[in-house]
Amino acid sequence: MNHALDPRALAAAHAQHLRSLQAAYERAMDEEQFDAVVVHSGAPLKKSLFDDQYHPLRATPHFQHWIPLVTPRSALLIRKGHPAKLLWNNHVDFWEGPAEPESPHFWALIEVAEGVLPEQVPDHMRGLGRVAYIGDSEADAATFGLGASRNPVGLLAKLDELRVFKSEYERICLAEANRRACLGHAAVLAAFRTGEHSELDLHLIYLRATEQDDADTPYKNIVALDRHAATLHHVSYGRSRERAQSLLLDAGARFLGYDSDITRTAVKGTGEAATVFRALIAKMETLQTTLCAEARTHVMFEDLHDRTHALLAEVLREVGIARGSASELVAQGVTRKFLPHGLGHSLGLQTHDVGCARIKPRPENPFLRNTRRIEPGQVFTIEPGCYFIEPLLDELRSSSASPLVDWKLVDSLRSFGGVRIEDDLAVSETSVHNLTRRFLQN
Numbered sequence: 362m363n364h365a366l367d368p369r370a371l372a373a374a375h376a377q378h379l380r381s382l383q384a385a386y387e388r389a390m391d392e393e394q395f396d397a398v399v400v401h402s403g404a405p406l407k408k409s410l411f412d413d414q415y416h417p418l419r420a421t422p423h424f425q426h427w428i429p430l431v432t433p434r435s436a437l438l439i440r441k442g443h444p445a446k447l448l449w450n451n452h453v454d455f456w457e458g459p460a461e462p463e464s465p466h467f468w469a470l471i472e473v474a475e476g477v478l479p480e481q482v483p484d485h486m487r488g489l490g491r492v493a494y495i496g497d498s499e500a501d502a503a504t505f506g507l508g509a510s511r512n513p514v515g516l517l518a519k520l521d522e523l524r525v526f527k528s529e530y531e532r533i534c535l536a537e538a539n540r541r542a543c544l545g546h547a548a549v550l551a552a553f554r555t556g557e558h559s560e561l562d563l564h565l566i567y568l569r570a571t572e573q574d575d576a577d578t579p580y581k582n583i584v585a586l587d588r589h590a591a592t593l594h595h596v597s598y599g600r601s602r603e604r605a606q607s608l609l610l611d612a613g614a615r616f617l618g619y620d621s622d623i624t625r626t627a628v629k630g631t632g633e634a635a636t637v638f639r640a641l642i643a644k645m646e647t648l649q650t651t652l653c654a655e656a657r658t659h660v661m662f663e664d665l666h667d668r669t670h671a672l673l674a675e676v677l678r679e680v681g682i683a684r685g686s687a688s689e690l691v692a693q694g695v696t697r698k699f700l701p702h703g704l705g706h707s708l709g710l711q712t713h714d715v716g717c718a719r720i721k722p723r724p725e726n727p728f729l730r731n732t733r734r735i736e737p738g739q740v741f742t743i744e745p746g747c748y749f750i751e752p753l754l755d756e757l758r759s760s761s762a763s764p765l766v767d768w769k770l771v772d773s774l775r776s777f778g779g780v781r782i783e784d785d786l787a788v789s790e791t792s793v794h795n796l797t798r799r800f801l802q803n
């Protein structure tokens with residue numbers, strides 16, 4: 362796919378990223394008393410024990426922290442004082458060819474030993490001392506002779522921590538993943554506004570516009586029309602092209618292993634309920650951009666999550682969904698029935714990236730996936746929502762807080778499913794960059 366990236370700038374940033382990563386791995390190895398680390402690339406998983414079909418390979422994120430290669434059963438050998446060495450299992454197989462990396466720039470940045478079968482990996486580790494294995498293939502850990510030192514907890518925690526703070530190379534990748542996803546969002550929103558499409562149609566329009574195969578997307582696209590939007594992870598796409606009123610699209614893209622995660626909600630129609638729902642979207646948009654502006658260095662992410670509930674209470678009052686004071690609506694748990702999920706999560710080589718949820722959130726925020734203090738280098742999502750979820754509304758209706766809600770209005774809005782608006786933010790030393798709104802507004 363054509364993109365505006367300068368390949369030389371990408372390679373230079375990647376080279377710097379690898380130098381920092383090498384130094385950080387060496388510190389972690391010292392502290393955890395390892396002489397070397399073998400990072401496995403991953404192995405395809407069988408869909409069922411009774412079948413001969415495999416899932417597409419999901420490369421080990423720690424492997425992709427070094428290089429954007431997706432070759433199964435290969436390994437990176439990291440040692441003190443030596444450049445990273447790829448033990449590349451690139452034997453020609455007449456059933457399947459290897460996936461072509463999207464950018465070849467990284468080959469010049471690492472040492473490569475070609476044609477290394479998993480059983481030959483121990484030859485490359487001879488005399489290295491104490492070696493840790495990072496990866497999810499138990500079988501290859503055993504083949505490497507490293508079954509006993511698989512994913513040591515202390516070392517893994519340190520390697521996860523490294524992934525919290527993104528380098529310039531990683532920010533370039535995350536920005537490009539945003540640019541691509543925004544092409545898909547714009548295409549789907551335009552299709553929804555101008556025609557009658559099924560959820561499957563809209564999903565395929567998204568894949569076409571982002572030039573991704575379904576297996577390439579960072580997570581299964583959530584494409585939800587009307588009531589389906591009330592299912593937070595609606596991925597069983599409807600085939601019906603009946604006229605829909607609302608659309609919730611939560612979909613990203615992946616570039617060199619790095620993910621974007623973006624959500625937009627749209628409504629069409631001029632009926633009374635559609636007009637209220639349109640006002641709700643507009644207010645949620647203001648709420649979301651307010652939270653993006655408040656996501657600053659030193660702020661605790663969980664405080665921002667709590668702030669979301671206070672702001673949502675105001676929105677519920679302004680739209681007429683609820684009455685009573687904002688603090689009462691939060692204290693009575695009303696807002697949590699409309700917004701049961703977390704405000705956001707760390708983003709990187711995993712859509713729900715590692716390292717930001719080691720501290721458990723308070724019990725009233727069970728699904729919050731980021732409990733860190735906001736610091737330079739972090740990349741995370743800000744994604745408030747307001748949903749009409751039948752079982753949660755049933756709970757609210759039978760609770761003591763029921764009189765705070767205008768049930769007639771809620772009943773008229775149920776068929777729209779819900780609203781979510783989600784951007785990706787990158788924190789630098791001096792400011793917070795919205796990676797999404799550079800390419801897409803609402």
Ligand SMILES: [Mn+2]
Pocket residue numbers: 622706742744783
């Ligand atoms: Mn998200």
